């Protein structure tokens with residue numbers, strides 16, 4: 001028995017001239033929460049459809065539970081799909097909706113009822129079985145849609161942006177609930193989204209796609225700390241980004257010129273002098289100092305600036321620091337009792353270590 005539930009091997013799908021999915025290989029571990037993350041149009045839904053059988057790849061193989069399923073119709077694959085636009089039956093009760101698939105496959109009524117009850121417990125909707133879908137909140141309806149799929153005990157549950165229709169606050173709650181539900185039932189989830197925060201919060205592993213290409217697969221922390229290229233660095237998490245040519249190497253650092261600033265980052269073999277690069281520095285890696293911290297530079301990168309704005313988010317605040325020359329950088333400030341928060345108009349110094357920056361060729 002393999003512990004890989006879904007495997008895509010060199011999958012390619014073309015629509016006419018357009019290569020929607022280009023030579024993508026993915027392995028999804030049994031029982032894991034796996035996300036495919038990327039901007040609109042990058043090929044996420046097309047990839048999911050090749051797993052479910054609603055599209056066939058032009059090239060490459062699809063394996064589910066170790067079996068090659070190319071050419072096998074959707075209803076003969078042990079996968080189930082939850083769509084963005086949920087299609088609950090409006091005139092049926094919640095219980096009837098959840099039990100629908102069991103009824104179709106001829107499960108007797110008493111047995112069905114017991115399993116529906118159990119499923120409603122699992123998705124945190126006990127006692128709501130007699131309601132109609134329109135008597136539930138958006139988040140509750142979404143859980144009914146998920147329950148309706150999970151009750152059929154698929155090997156893999158495919159979720160295509162299922163939180164897309166919900167408002168922001170509800171999405172935040174649902175993220176946590178979905179992750180917990182997946183953990184409880186142990187079913188493999190493949191979740192697609194263009195929202196990086198959703199992917200980071202819920203997933204064991206994330207595959208980042210852009211323009212049909214798979215750029216990187218890794219745990220959320222891995223993608224955040226060690227992005228493979230500038231696209232992943234800019235798409236996953238928040239960053240300050242600068243662009244310009246590498247002018248020279250100095251003490252093991254590459255120096256990028258974003259006129260009139262020089263920014264230092266670690267060198268690596270992909271970075272060559274004269275080449276245009278992008279440099280990223282995460283807001284939490286930047287230190288904010290008072291402008292009288294002294295003239296000796298404490299950091300490889302240190303610049304004077306002025307606080308333009310401070311935005312609170314509970315325990316942390318984001319300070320926007322104007323360095324002049326149309327350059328504003330975001331600094332994450334953790335609130336502690338002994339450090340006063342910066343105020344608008346205050347003169348400050350910002351600094352960060354070259355090793356905390358990431359630099360990639362364009």
Ligand SMILES: Nc1ncnc2c1ncn2[C@@H]1O[C@H](COP(=O)(O)OP(=O)(O)OP(=O)(O)O)[C@@H](O)[C@H]1O
Pocket residue numbers: 015018020038039040041042043044045046047194
């Ligand atoms: N049946 C089709 N015929 C022609 N082109 C298609 C078809 N389905 C998808 N495409 C194209 O393939 C590309 C990838 O589409 P896909 O639906 O996989 O993107 P996506 O990543 O799911 O985007 P979104 O986040 O907007 O849902 C897009 O350029 C889309 O226009």
Ligand SMILES: [Mg+2]
Pocket residue numbers: 044045046
């Ligand atoms: Mg899509």
